[in-house]
Amino acid sequence: MMKPKIAIFSLTGCEGCSLAILELEDQLLDILQVVEIVNFREGMTERGWDIDIGFVDGAISTPEDKREVEELRKHSRVLVAIGACACLGGINTLKNHQPASEYRAYVYGDKAEWFPTMDAQPISAVVKVDYELPGCPMVKEEFLRFVKCMLTERPFRATANAVCVECKKKGVLCLYEKGIICLGPVTRGGCDAICPAYGSKCEGCRGVVSDEALAAAGVNLREQYDVPLDRVLADMRFHGAYQEKSLP
Ligand code: SF4
Ligand code: SF4
Numbered sequence: 001m002m003k004p005k006i007a008i009f010s011l012t013g014c015e016g017c018s019l020a021i022l023e024l025e026d027q028l029l030d031i032l033q034v035v036e037i038v039n040f041r042e043g044m045t046e047r048g049w050d051i052d053i054g055f056v057d058g059a060i061s062t063p064e065d066k067r068e069v070e071e072l073r074k075h076s077r078v079l080v081a082i083g084a085c086a087c088l089g090g091i092n093t094l095k096n097h098q099p100a101s102e103y104r105a106y107v108y109g110d111k112a113e114w115f116p117t118m119d120a121q122p123i124s125a126v127v128k129v130d131y132e133l134p135g136c137p138m139v140k141e142e143f144l145r146f147v148k149c150m151l152t153e154r155p156f157r158a159t160a161n162a163v164c165v166e167c168k169k170k171g172v173l174c175l176y177e178k179g180i181i182c183l184g185p186v187t188r189g190g191c192d193a194i195c196p197a198y199g200s201k202c203e204g205c206r207g208v209v210s211d212e213a214l215a216a217a218g219v220n221l222r223e224q225y226d227v228p229l230d231r232v233l234a235d236m237r238f239h240g241a242y243q244e245k246s247l248p
Contacts, residue, residue, distance in 0.1 A: 004052040004151065007039035009072055011058030011065040012092055012120065016137040017083035018042045018057050024140055034151055051076045053150060057138075059085040059092040059240075061120040073127040078150070081122065081129045082143070084136040084205040089240030091136075092120035096243065120240070131156060136205035136239060139191050159190030162209045163202050167193035175201050176225045183235055185217040204241040208248055 008018050022043055024031070038048030054076030060066050073079055084090040095103045096119045104112040123129055133142050142159075149156040163184035167174075170193055175182040183204040184196060195202050208214060218229035236242035 003034060003036040005038045005048065005050055006035045006053050006055070007037070007048070007051045007072075007076065008042070008055045009039070009057075009068070010041065011056060011068060011086070011123070012061035013058030013083065013085035013090060015042060015057060017086070017135075018055075020137045020140050021055075021143065024144070027144060031147065035147070049075045053078045053080060055080045055082050056086050056123055057081075057083045059089045059120045060123055060126050061092045061095075061117060063116050063118060066118075066126055069123050069127050078130045079123075079127065080131045080133060080146070081124065082133045082138045084134055084207075084239045084241075086123050087132045087134040088205075088207050089120045089122045089243070090205075091239060093240035093243060094237070096120060097237065122240070132158070132207075134188065134206040135191055136203075142190055159188055160209070161189045162213050163187045163189045163191065163193050163196070163206070165189055166191070167196045169193075170197055172196050175199075176221075176227075181227055181231060181235060183232065183241075185221065186213050186232065186236070187241070203238050204236045205239045207239075207241045208236070211248055214247065 008021060010018050019042065037044065038046070038051060054072050056069065056072060056079065058065070060069060081087045085092060100117070104117060108115050131146065133146055146156050166189045167184055172193065175196060180201050182196060182201040184193065184202040186208055187202050187204045188206040188209040191206060217232060221227040221232065222229065233242045
């Protein structure tokens with residue numbers, strides 16, 4: 001049986017999501033029994049372009065990113081965005097709220113014209129994306145579940161509940177009770193509520209779970225904790241989950 005050919009690419013980001021694949025030390029040898037990795041800059045020198053499933057981390061943040069992802073789309077039968085940067089634009093989108101001339105001068109000084117840049121976007125803004133595995137970094141367990149679904153030709157379904165559901169199951173004291181604004185009520189679960197479980201607020205790295213959750217949070221948070229939805233939406237800018245009109 002032919003092994004599916006897998007490739008992993010990185011655009012603008014810290015490449016932590018690609019690294020998460022290399023960190024699957026206990027499962028990597030088993031994975032390699034059933035798939036062939038043909039292109040993975042972080043892990044090998046060979047470059048193959050006949051690709052069944054292409055995984056991409058990082059955002060579109062430069063004209064070169066845009067050209068690259070268009071090329072990857074042509075070579076990949078299935079294209080999967082991994083991580084908040086690829087799925088939402090990620091922390092790269094913070095620059096979108098500042099004048100380009102200012103951040104370009106701050107980062108590149110008088111050499112700014114050497115480094116073309118543009119507003120950061122998710123890769124779905126440029127090419128068709130077949131699946132998204134969000135998170136900062138992506139959740140390794142979700143990646144493994146996705147790979148198993150693809151290998152067994154079963155449908156992959158993204159988690160449909162908010163982070164709060166997983167947080168409640170763990171019995172964590174809600175951070176709102178401590179006066180901390182947490183994005184769990186509006187953020188897609190599947191991360192096992194890892195941040196609230198360790199006492200840190202959810203920062204929305206898995207994107208908005210649904211319009212309904214957002215509408216409910218708008219009412220509940222105001223009534224229960226006197227937190228206006230605008231305050232929640234402002235925090236959701238951090239990973240690009242909210243960019244003014246880009247909500248679901
Ligand atoms: S989503 Fe987070 S871990 Fe992944 S590339 Fe972006 S910044 Fe890095
Ligand atoms: S701490 Fe955050 S994720 Fe947990 S229940 Fe409260 S709002 Fe939801």
